[in-house]
Amino acid sequence: MTTTDQPVDVLLSDGSTVQLRPISPDDAPDIVAMHGRFSERTRYLRYFSPYPRIPERDLIRFVTVDHHDREAYVVLAADRIVAVGRYERLGPQAPEAEVAFVVEDAHQGRGIGSVLMEHLADAARRNGIMSFVAEVLPANGTMLRVFADFGYQVQREYADGVVHLSFPIAPTEATLEVQRGREHRTEARSIARLLAPRGIAVYGASASGQGIGAAVLGHLRDGGFTGAVVPVHPNASTVAGLPAYTSGVDAGVPLDLAVVAVPPEAATAVVADAAAAGAHGLVVISAGFAEAGAEGAATQRALVRAAHAAGMRVVGPNCLGVANTDPAVRLNATLAPALPPAGRVGIFSQSGAFGVALLAEADRRGLGLSSFVSAGNRADVSGNDLLQYWQDDPGTDVIMLYLETFGNPRKFARLARRIGRSKPVVALASPARPVGLGDSTGPDTVAVAALFAQSGVIRVDTVPELLDVGVLLANQPLPAGGRVGVVGNSSALTGLAATACAGQGLTVVDGYPRDVGPSAGAAEFAAALAETAADDRVDALVVVFAPPLPGQRTEVDADVTAALPAALALGKPTVATFLVGRLPAGVPAYGGVEEAVRALARVHRYAEWLRRPPGVASELPRIDRIAGQAALRADTADPVPLLAAYGIDVVASTSVDSVDAAADAAVRLGFPVALKAAAPGLRHRLDLGAVRLDLPDESTVRRAYAELAAVFGADVLVQPMVPPGVACVVELMEDPAFGPVVGFGLGGVATELLGDRAWRAVPLTDRDAAELVDEPRAAPLLRGHRGAAPVDRAALADLLLRIGRLADEQPRVRSLTLNPVLARPDGISVLHAAVRVGGAAARPDTGPRRL
Numbered sequence: 001m002t003t004t005d006q007p008v009d010v011l012l013s014d015g016s017t018v019q020l021r022p023i024s025p026d027d028a029p030d031i032v033a034m035h036g037r038f039s040e041r042t043r044y045l046r047y048f049s050p051y052p053r054i055p056e057r058d059l060i061r062f063v064t065v066d067h068h069d070r071e072a073y074v075v076l077a078a079d080r081i082v083a084v085g086r087y088e089r090l091g092p093q094a095p096e097a098e099v100a101f102v103v104e105d106a107h108q109g110r111g112i113g114s115v116l117m118e119h120l121a122d123a124a125r126r127n128g129i130m131s132f133v134a135e136v137l138p139a140n141g142t143m144l145r146v147f148a149d150f151g152y153q154v155q156r157e158y159a160d161g162v163v164h165l166s167f168p169i170a171p172t173e174a175t176l177e178v179q180r181g182r183e184h185r186t187e188a189r190s191i192a193r194l195l196a197p198r199g200i201a202v203y204g205a206s207a208s209g210q211g212i213g214a215a216v217l218g219h220l221r222d223g224g225f226t227g228a229v230v231p232v233h234p235n236a237s238t239v240a241g242l243p244a245y246t247s248g249v250d251a252g253v254p255l256d257l258a259v260v261a262v263p264p265e266a267a268t269a270v271v272a273d274a275a276a277a278g279a280h281g282l283v284v285i286s287a288g289f290a291e292a293g294a295e296g297a298a299t300q301r302a303l304v305r306a307a308h309a310a311g312m313r314v315v316g317p318n319c320l321g322v323a324n325t326d327p328a329v330r331l332n333a334t335l336a337p338a339l340p341p342a343g344r345v346g347i348f349s350q351s352g353a354f355g356v357a358l359l360a361e362a363d364r365r366g367l368g369l370s371s372f373v374s375a376g377n378r379a380d381v382s383g384n385d386l387l388q389y390w391q392d393d394p395g396t397d398v399i400m401l402y403l404e405t406f407g408n409p410r411k412f413a414r415l416a417r418r419i420g421r422s423k424p425v426v427a428l429a430s431p432a433r434p435v436g437l438g439d440s441t442g443p444d445t446v447a448v449a450a451l452f453a454q455s456g457v458i459r460v461d462t463v464p465e466l467l468d469v470g471v472l473l474a475n476q477p478l479p480a481g482g483r484v485g486v487v488g489n490s491s492a493l494t495g496l497a498a499t500a501c502a503g504q505g506l507t508v509v510d511g512y513p514r515d516v517g518p519s520a521g522a523a524e525f526a527a528a529l530a531e532t533a534a535d536d537r538v539d540a541l542v543v544v545f546a547p548p549l550p551g552q553r554t555e556v557d558a559d560v561t562a563a564l565p566a567a568l569a570l571g572k573p574t575v576a577t578f579l580v581g582r583l584p585a586g587v588p589a590y591g592g593v594e595e596a597v598r599a600l601a602r603v604h605r606y607a608e609w610l611r612r613p614p615g616v617a618s619e620l621p622r623i624d625r626i627a628g629q630a631a632l633r634a635d636t637a638d639p640v641p642l643l644a645a646y647g648i649d650v651v652a653s654t655s656v657d658s659v660d661a662a663a664d665a666a667v668r669l670g671f672p673v674a675l676k677a678a679a680p681g682l683r684h685r686l687d688l689g690a691v692r693l694d695l696p697d698e699s700t701v702r703r704a705y706a707e708l709a710a711v712f713g714a715d716v717l718v719q720p721m722v723p724p725g726v727a728c729v730v731e732l733m734e735d736p737a738f739g740p741v742v743g744f745g746l747g748g749v750a751t752e753l754l755g756d757r758a759w760r761a762v763p764l765t766d767r768d769a770a771e772l773v774d775e776p777r778a779a780p781l782l783r784g785h786r787g788a789a790p791v792d793r794a795a796l797a798d799l800l801l802r803i804g805r806l807a808d809e810q811p812r813v814r815s816l817t818l819n820p821v822l823a824r825p826d827g828i829s830v831l832h833a834a835v836r837v838g839g840a841a842a843r844p845d846t847g848p849r850r851l
Contacts, residue, residue, distance in 0.1 A: 008850040009308040013111035013182070015190035015280065016077075016311035017851065020119060023072040023084065028063045030081040031074075039105050045140040046102040048162075062086075071123050075103075075112050078275075079309050082107045085116030087124055087132065095130040096166075113146040114182060118848035121169040134165045151175035180414075183849050184388050190313050191381070191389035193280040195324045195371050197256035199228035200333065201248040201277060203270045204261030204286070207236040212285050213261030214240060215335055216321060220259075223332035223339070228253040232273065248277030256280045259321070259333050264288040264299045267317075268306050275310035282307055283333055284316035290377050291318055304379050308851070319376030320352035325369050326395060334372070336360075343368010344397040345474050346390045348383050350375050350404045354428075354463065358402065361467050365589075367474060370396040380851065382407050387415045390423065398473045400466055401427040409738045411845040413455045413761055417614065420456035424473050424606055427457050428466045454760050454768050456609040458602050468599040471588045476573040478607040479600070481539040482506045485532040486513035488544035489520050493577070497542045497593045504601035509537045518548055533570040540600055543576040544593055575600050615765025618801050622647030625809050632812050632837055639816065639833035646802045650830045651722055657714045662705040663698045665718040672696050672721045675704050677712035683832050684727070684820050687749060694721055722829040725822035726781050726791055730799060731757070732807050732816040734841050740807035742800055746778040747820045764804030769797040782823060791823035799828060811840040 007021035023031075035043075035054050043051045054062070065072050065086070072086035085101030101116045121132070136143050144163065147154055151174035152167040200220060204213035217240050220229050230251040231239035238244055245251045248258070258274035260267060260282055267286065274282060289300035300317060307314045315322055321334030325342035332339055336356060340363040347362070347369060349355035355374040362369060370393065373386055383401050390396045399419070406412055406429075416425050429452075452459040460466045484506045488494040494513035501508050516528050525545075532538055543564070561578065564587050568574055575588050575596040590596035628645035631638065640650050654665040655678060666673045676683045677690035685691065690712055692704040701718075708716055727747030735741050738761050745757040758775035760768045773782065773796045784790040799821065807813065815836040822829045 010115050010850050011183075011186035011190055012115070013109075013186055013189070015186060015193050015313075016110070017190075017308040017313065018082070018112070018115075018311065019076045019309060020073055020115065020850075021076070022067060023063055023065060023074050023086075025060075025063045027074060027081060028059055031059065031062060031084065034081050034084070034104055037104055037106075038102070042102065042105055042108075045137055045143070046100070048137060067123075068127050069097075071120065071127075073116060073119055073123075075107075075116065076309070077107060077311060083112045083116065085113075085120050087120050087129070089127075089129060090133070093128075095128070096133055097124055097129045097131075099124075099132040099134050108142065111182065111186070113143070114150065115849060117146065117150060118179060122848045124169060130170065131166060131168045136163045136165065137161075138163055149178065151178040179849065184391070186849075187385050187388040188392060190281070191373075191385050194257060194283070194313065194315065194381075195322060195331065195373075195389070196326070196329050197227060197280070197331070199230060199251075199253050199255040200225065200257045200259060200331075201230045201232050201251070201255045201274060201279065202259045202261070203232045203274075205231050205233070205239050207233065207239050207244075209240065211261065212335060213259075215337075216259055216261060216285060216333055217242075219332045219334060219337060224330040225332070226328060226330055228255070230255060247273050248279070249273075251277070254278065257333070258282045260284045260316075261286055264296060264303075264317075267299070267303045271303065271306040271310060271312070275307075275312060279312060281313045281315065283319065283322055284314060284376070285319060285321060285335065286316075287318045289317040290379065300377065300379050307380070314380040315373060316376040317379060318352065320349070320355040320374030322374070323369070323372040325371070334359075334374070338363065339372070340367055340369040342370070343474065344370050344395060345400060345470055346370050346386065346393065346396040346398070347372045347400045348375065348386045349373075349402040350378055350383070351402060352376060354402045357463050358400070358466070361463060362470070365467055365471055367467060367471050378405070378407060384408060384411050384415055387412070387419055387425070391415075391419045397423060398470060399423055399425045400470050401425065402463075402466070403427060403429045406738065408844040410761065410763075410843075414845060416452075416455035416457050420606075421610065421614070424603075425455075425457045426460060426466060426469045426473070427452065428460050428463065454615075454765075454771070456606065458606045460602065464595070465598070465602075468588075468590060468595050469602050472573065472575060472599050472603055475586045475588055476575075477571055478610070479540040479573050479604050480607075482601075482604050482608070483509050483537055483539045484512070484542055484600070485509055485535060485538035485540075486542045486544070487516070487525075487528050487532050488513065488546070489516050489518050489525065489548075490544060490546040491515045493544040493546055493593060497544055497577075497597060500594050500597035501542070501601075504597055506540075506597065506601055506604060509535070512538075518546065529564065530570075533568075533572055533574075538572065540572055540604070541574040542593075542597060542600065543574060543578075545576070545578045547579055573600065573603070612767070615767030617763065618766045618769075620647065620798075620802060620805060623802075623805060628806065628810050632810060637835050637837040639835040642806070642810070642813075642835060643830070643833055646806045648799065648802055648830060650833050651719055653832070654718045656705075656716055656718055659702050659705045659709075662716060662718055663701050666695065666698060666701045669718060669720045673701065674719045674721055675701065675708055676717045676719070677708055678715035678717050679712060680834070682712060683717065684747065717832075719831065722822060722831070723824055723826075725824035725829070727820040728782075728796065728823050728828075729757075730803055730818040730821055732803055732813065734814045739841065739844065742772065742804050742807060744772040744796070744800060745776045746781060751776070751778050760804075762804050762807045764801055766797070766801065769800040769804070772800050773797050789825045791825055792827050793823075795828045796821075796823055799830075808843070811843050812837050814838040814841065 007019050009017050010020050069089040074081045075083040083103040087097040087099045089097045103112045154167040157164040202217045205217040206214050231242055231244040233239050233244040236244050248255050255277045258279045260270050290297040304314050323334050324331040336359045352374050390399050484501050486494050486497045494515050498508045498513045516524050577590050577593050577596050624645045631641040656662045656665050672694045675692045682690040695701045729745050729747050731743040740762040741759050743757045743759045756776045758772045773793050782791045817834045818830050820831050
């Protein structure tokens with residue numbers, strides 16, 4: 001979608017929403033009305049003259065554009081035009097255009113100018129405009145700052161009382177950083193307004209006390225919410241012991257949030273009432289929207305459109321609600337009667353049922369909650385919005401997510417990479433997803449694993465695992481490495497722990513596990529723990545304790561849990577499985593040894609990710625995006641010129657269908673040559689006899705062609721021989737949930753059968769490419785297995801980066817396979833490529849900001 005196709009909703013700096021769309025001739029009366037609301041100063045700064053009214057000729061020109069050489073966008077707040085921005089090309093086919101915009105006085109300072117600039121620059125680039133020019137009066141400091149703060153290299157000249165600006169509009173790292181910084185601030189601000197309201201209006205709470213509306217109202221009241229709670233009811237004067245009003249406005253108090261529990265058909269009227277009361281957002285508990293079918297989906301779209309038009313964001317519909325345990329707020333606008341204790345863990349759940357389970361389990365384990373959001377149908381507010389909020393939230397140290405779908409997985413990966421450097425992100429992703437990449441591999445889909453692996457997200461598979469990792473992160477420091485000391489009083493349990501460590505990639509230090517014996521008392525246990533914690537070889541402790549037999553120990557010696565605090569004081573993470581007694585606060589307790597070790601291993605892998613330097617987007621020579629687009633415009637998609645545009649050479653190949661043509665092609669290419677059956681799936685099947693190598697002369701070629709044609713058909717490929725190497729496969733696929741993903745593995749029937757492929761989501765960094773090369777189980781063959789010379793892995797990584805760039809820049813490419821790619825110590829050779837082209841796929845998280 002582009003902004004010239006249909007309207008888009010965008011967030012402003014105060015967290016409110018507005019709509020941006022192309023101007024239309026029908027907008028003429030609204031443009032005149034907006035102009036009439038301008039102050040004299042605003043008119044003068046925009047038009048360099050008083051300009052009290054818009055002449056008819058100017059008005060027609062303002063509202064009539066061709067969306068190519070001339071473009072204009074309007075911004076609407078509450079369905080009223082409050083700003084307009086435009087560019088006009090400086091002559092036919094000129095690479096420059098003049099840009100200008102004006103914002104109504106009441107809406108200045110909300111970031112509308114920067115939003116207009118992003119969308120105008122995007123449209124201009126798509127129409128071949130390379131730079132903008134602008135003329136600004138020196139007194140218009142606000143407008144000058146808009147240009148200066150955008151990250152562009154702006155050139156200024158002062159002449160005739162006007163500042164003349166010119167700047168290229170190609171996106172750069174600086175402009176992207178500015179744009180994403182604004183995105184972060186606006187999205188975080190919009191969530192902050194939802195989680196710390198001054199007052200809440202509740203719609204749909206029955207006077208009888210029955211139903212979900214009444215339940216949420218009771219939880220708000222009984223949870224100690226520090227602001228005003230206002231039931232809105234058409235008839236009752238009191239609901240749940242609170243004064244009720246027929247509309248939110250009548251309450252006469254600030255109402256920042258509306259909790260909606262009315263039937264879907266009544267929701268739009270609630271939006272209007274909440275907007276009139278000044279609400280910033282809606283939490284829609286009601287069901288019956290998109291999850292109920294096409295009619296409900298249409299009602300949901302109308303609800304969100306009405307809310308955005310009024311400047312509000314929407315949580316839900318069909319959600320559990322929102323909560324904030326901050327003592328200054330104490331917000332429980334959920335269907336859960338009780339919240340976990342206040343703490344420093346933020347929880348997001350798309351599913352209401354999972355949300356209930358998460359809150360209950362967190363409460364049982366004493367995991368302290370900072371804030372909670374259940375998104376339900378996720379019609380507007382998503383997990384990405386909460387990531388933006390929690391990144392800077394001083395009350396949140398750990399982020400836990402339950403995700404059923406990824407609305408914008410590329411953005412999720414970008415945010416998680418950034419946020420994970422300061423706050424761990426733990427995610428449980430539902431196995432339910434569109435059929436695509438990894439659809440035959442069961443719940444552990446490779447696309448989900450790839451997305452998380454490159455983002456530093458700690459991925460778990462069940463709700464208990466989510467809490468296992470959460471309690472460890474919330475209470476313990478990160479391990480400095482993967483070396484573990486196991487201490488316990490049961491040889492069976494310590495042995496089980498050691499085995500679990502080995503299975504999870506942790507190293508049990510020599511001299512461990514340490515079994516103090518079943519008769520050891522608290523003093524002996526404490527001494528063993530203290531010695532282990534002080535061991536410089538140990539990065540983390542696994543403590544296991546089995547109850548003694550009756551009469552085996554005195555009461556004084558029985559309380560071995562008292563030995564734990566001294567070990568913790570040395571700052572090494574400790575997980576414990578105690579089959580008797582209650583562990584002291586701060587020690588993560590697990591019901592089984594395997595659960596404890598698995599949680600420790602997941603946190604260790606996250607700590608390892610943190611210690612590795614973050615990847616960067618590599619500068620790649622010999623990239624020609626325009627040539628790549630031209631290659632895709634041909635009648636038949638030929639991968640050779642497409643790959644050449646990205647600096648990838650494919651070994652020459654000639655298709656023949658007769659013995660004479662095969663001989664002629666071999667002479668032309670030069671001996672020795674290879675012959676391959678041309679049918680898809682056979683070109684690299686040496687094991688089936690579909691490939692003949694090192695053919696030294698014409699007679700050998702003729703004989704080989706006859707043998708191949710007799711078995712596999714007349715169509716044969718002729719290629720010059722290249723030096724041998726390790727056969728590899730590179731794939732690019734368009735996954736329905738994650739967009740383009742790049743895969744790498746070694747060639748051969750066995751690796752294909754086992755699905756030995758590593759995957760990463762586009763865009764790729766240098767670190768992603770290096771990890772792709774090293775990740776397949778067969779990767780040791782590339783590093784010199786059994787005395788073989790190591791291949792040029794840097795050349796393979798460079799190839800993967802180029803395929804990633806191609807995937808990013810050519811959305812019409814739906815799949816691409818390089819098979820085989822021969823990797824050698826002196827470089828690589830791509831022997832065959834196949835491409836499938838379709839309509840341009842969506843590339844989320846690119847282009848100007850939008851909801």
